[in-house]
Amino acid sequence: MRKLGVSIYPEKATLEENLAYLNLAHSYGFSRVFTCLLSVQGDKEKIIGEFKEIINEANKLGMEVIADVSPNVFGQLGISYKDLSFFKELNAYGIRLDLGFSGIEESIMTFNPYGLKIEINMSNGTRYLENIMSYKPNVENLIGCHNFYPHRYSGLSYDHFIKCSKQFKDFGxxxxxxxxSRNASFGPWPVNEGLCTLEQHRKLPITAQAKHLFATNLVDDVIVANCFASEEELKALGALNRNIITFDVELVDNIPPIERKIVLEEFHFNRGDVSEYMIRSTQSRVKYKGQEFIPFNCPDIKRGDLLIDTSLYGHYAGELQVALKDMKNSGKTNVVGRINKEELFLLDFIEPWQKFGFTESIKEL
Structure with a gap:
């Protein structure tokens, strides 16, 4: 099951603000929490006091908290990789190793008696994971997570992201x-120019970012890195179908009820005998056979337009299509709406037999 998560930085907000944010996120179906122990100061008791109340609240909500650490943090807190009781005392679900050790340590950590998950950095593109796997870890307790990047233009390239992610997926x-989040104002570091994994996501709506990650089929969980995402953003993310691409669309003002129903309520999948010009969802023409589809909006077609053939096209009447290229309109096809421009790139992820859907846009998030 794919999950959604939020991030909490205890030293950057009040306890009340952090607890309220956790509860709000939980109400919209979020079940993961990322928090940061990279810049800890003080003794163990102080650290436990700052983090434990937040983690306990998350646990009450059924949310899984993973704390970001590094070998330096282990040294500062006097923690050994052979004894993770400190993190058990925090009631954490797991720890994320920002830098990691040599491989054998990570392998040993996955056999901790508390069942803590050991999350490792996915973004470096080295043979780090292969090295850990050579030491025969307990794979059930080994998970991966990419980095985030607060500096504009410093995020991962798409090709590197795919390469790194496949390394992990190949091992299951x-x-x-x-x-x-566009609404958020802080993360763990002073720089605040967005906080995403992929650089191409920095200016995109948060829903488009999440849809893209899920569409790659290489990311199981999507986490909002910066604080605090707005309630509108959390609600929109919580409403996403995490298993199929659901495009945000704007429908034309004069769309008839049947055409609206076809776009928004019918089950869509691309035909197997694919066209380079359009995605074709043909079941609606079967369901609405005999229904009259009258031409009402037949301009020339642009990539991302939603199309429904009229009765002038005979047995094609009622078929829904999504334009992949600009085309001349014969006058027999209605343009009934359009995919939001920020999501046009997601059309490239619709393969033969791929399922997809549409949600009518209300406002940009």
């Missing part, structure tokens, strides 16, 4: 990556 390791 659960994966995660980060998206950035």
């Amino acid at each position: 390791i659960r994966t995660a990556a980060f998206v950035s």
Whole structure:
């Protein structure tokens, strides 16, 4: 099951603000929490006091908290990789190793008696995971998560992201990556120019970022990296279908009820005998056979347009299509809407027999 998560930085907000954010996220179906122990100061008791109340609240809500750490943090807190009781005392679900050790340590950590998950960095593109796997870890306790990048232009390239993610998926390791809220004002570091894994996501609506990550089929969990995402953003993410691409669309003002129903309520999948010009969802023409589809809006066609053939096209009447290229309109096809421009790139992820859907846009998130 694919999951959604949020991030909490205890030292950057009040306890009340953090607890309220956790409860709000939980109400919209979020079940993961990322938090950061990279810049800890003080003794163990102080650290436990700052984090435990937040983690306990998350646990009450059934949310899984993973704390980001590094070998330096282990040294500062006097923790050994052979004894993870400190993190058990925090009641954490697991720990994320920002830098990691040599491989054998990570392998040993996956056999901790508390069942803590050991999450490793996915973004470096080295043979780090292969090295850990050579030491025969307990794979059930090994998961992966990409980095996030607060500096503009410093995020991962798409090709590198795919390469790194496939390394983990090839071993069947659960994966995660980060998206950035436009509403948020802080993360763990002073720089605040968005906080995403993929650089191409930095200016996109948060829903488009999440849809893209899920569409790659290489990311299991999507986590909002910066704080605080707005309630509108959390609600929209919580409403996403995490298993199929659901495009945000704007429908034309004069769309008839039947055409609206076809777009928004029918089950869509691309035909197997694919066209380079359009995605074709043909079941609606079967269901509505005999229904008259009158031409009402037949301009020339642009990539991303939603099309429904009229009765002038005979047995094609009622078929829904999505334009992949600009085309001349014969006058027999209605343009009934359009995919939002920020999501046009997601059309490239619709393969033969791929399922997909549409949601009518209300406002940009």
